[in-house]
Amino acid sequence: MTCFPFLFSRKGKLKTNGGFDVDNEVSSIDNVKLYTYKELKVATEEFSEANKIGEGGFGSVYKGRLKDGKIAAIKVLSAESKQGVREFLTEINVISEIEHENLVKLYGCCVEENHRILVYNYLENNSLAQTLIGGSQSNIYFNWRTRLKICIGIARGLAYLHEEVRPHIVHRDIKASNILLDKDLTPKISDFGLAKLIPPNMTHVSTRVAGTIGYLAPEYAIRGQLTRKADVYSFGVLLMEIVSGRCNTNTRLPIEEQYLLERTWGLYERRELVGLVDTALNGDFDAEQACNFLKIGLLCTQDSPKLRPSMSTVVKMLTGEMNVNDKITKPGLISDFMDLKVRSNEKNKPETTNTSFNVSSGLDNLDNSILSSATTAATMTFTALYDRSI
Numbered sequence: 001m002t003c004f005p006f007l008f009s010r011k012g013k014l015k016t017n018g019g020f021d022v023d024n025e026v027s028s029i030d031n032v033k034l035y036t037y038k039e040l041k042v043a044t045e046e047f048s049e050a051n052k053i054g055e056g057g058f059g060s061v062y063k064g065r066l067k068d069g070k071i072a073a074i075k076v077l078s079a080e081s082k083q084g085v086r087e088f089l090t091e092i093n094v095i096s097e098i099e100h101e102n103l104v105k106l107y108g109c110c111v112e113e114n115h116r117i118l119v120y121n122y123l124e125n126n127s128l129a130q131t132l133i134g135g136s137q138s139n140i141y142f143n144w145r146t147r148l149k150i151c152i153g154i155a156r157g158l159a160y161l162h163e164e165v166r167p168h169i170v171h172r173d174i175k176a177s178n179i180l181l182d183k184d185l186t187p188k189i190s191d192f193g194l195a196k197l198i199p200p201n202m203t204h205v206s207t208r209v210a211g212t213i214g215y216l217a218p219e220y221a222i223r224g225q226l227t228r229k230a231d232v233y234s235f236g237v238l239l240m241e242i243v244s245g246r247c248n249t250n251t252r253l254p255i256e257e258q259y260l261l262e263r264t265w266g267l268y269e270r271r272e273l274v275g276l277v278d279t280a281l282n283g284d285f286d287a288e289q290a291c292n293f294l295k296i297g298l299l300c301t302q303d304s305p306k307l308r309p310s311m312s313t314v315v316k317m318l319t320g321e322m323n324v325n326d327k328i329t330k331p332g333l334i335s336d337f338m339d340l341k342v343r344s345n346e347k348n349k350p351e352t353t354n355t356s357f358n359v360s361s362g363l364d365n366l367d368n369s370i371l372s373s374a375t376t377a378a379t380m381t382f383t384a385l386y387d388r389s390i
């Protein structure tokens with residue numbers, strides 16, 4: 001499908017209706033629909049606050065109605081992202097060719113002047129972070145069947161990126177806010193391929209949510225080894241969040257319960273995994289299945305990447321096509337490596353600790369996957385904010 005609002009000039013340049021030239025050496029952009037800035041401005045009523053639906057590490061997201069009547073989520077990449085048109089479109093072309101029931105569909109983009117804007121299919125039911133996890137005011141009830149469908153859907157989307165797309169894509173930022181839900185609560189993974197659009201010196205890992213750190217595989221966080229198995233680790237954490245209905249890090253809980261992964265491991269050792277299942281389900285769930293899901297979460301978060309299953313194996317285990325291997329060792333806990341835990345005795349003294357650590361993105365590409373992150377060496381600084389007041 002070619003859908004450029006382009007005019008072809010004789011000099012071998014492509015020209016958009018907005019008068020913006022794009023070098024036609026970028027011959028592989030045939031599948032990308034280009035929107036003019038004016039069109040997106042109209043769609044979002046001048047990027048009005050009323051239409052703003054969120055803000056992440058990449059920039060702001062607006063809801064808008066396109067000329068053809070479609071409702072879209074319009075992500076305006078922040079000013080720091082001044083990647084050249086060619087690189088930008090090359091990456092966009094890769095993303096826009098990917099279609100799967102469990103991946104958010106990219107409609108197209110805008111690359112006029114300094115503007116870098118992505119236009120996505122709009123998902124009606126927000127993200128898992130704003131609904132199931134994090135205790136927001138959402139009025140969606142996630143029963144066990146829905147959770148099961150969500151877990152399997154995410155696993156299928158990720159298996160597709162890892163094993164069917166060529167070259168493979170490592171997402172690098174699997175977390176609850178990047179799982180969007182459509183009107184039927186079908187999960188859609190968002191932001192795949194996006195990390196490559198961001199200059200390497202600019203961290204996109206959100207520092208607003210302390211929990212983000214809890215999704216990072218230790219070998220990636222500490223040594224910068226980014227492979228598909230880092231995504232498998234993040235998926236494992238997400239799986240535990242969906243079954244338990246809680247965020248991976250919650251410093252408001254008693255110290256022994258603050259880190260979901262540690263808690264899951266402790267309960268597994270005591271054969272009490274069922275105690276972790278979300279009490280909001282009021283006992284209405286398949287206990288064997290729920291415990292299996294938590295065990296799969298532990299398998300995905302094993303310290304050694306080699307011990308973690310591939311995503312297609314995860315899909316089979318989740319659907320019951322394959323037995324869940326019960327040889328589980330202690331998961332890799334980032335808190336074992338870094339002094340991230342705040343074990344303050346000063347319980348009554350409200351205070352915020354600002355812990356910074358460097359993540360070297362040296363990118364030892366262990367399994368020849370194309371990385372969804374910037375491929376040049378990068379040192380990202382993540383800042384974890386811990387509220388010590390409780």
Ligand SMILES: Nc1ncnc2c1ncn2[C@@H]1O[C@H](COP(=O)(O)OP(=O)(O)OP(=O)(O)O)[C@@H](O)[C@H]1O
Pocket residue numbers: 053054055056057058059060061073075104120121122123124126127130173177178180190191204205206
């Ligand atoms: N396609 C979409 N449909 C509906 N809402 C969306 C869509 N994409 C994003 N959003 C909303 O915008 C919010 C911000 O998304 P964004 O991806 O910018 O940030 P994030 O996921 O919170 O963090 P990060 O930048 O690390 O991915 C999301 O939480 C979601 O509520």
Ligand SMILES: [Mg+2]
Pocket residue numbers: 056177178190191
């Ligand atoms: Mg996101």
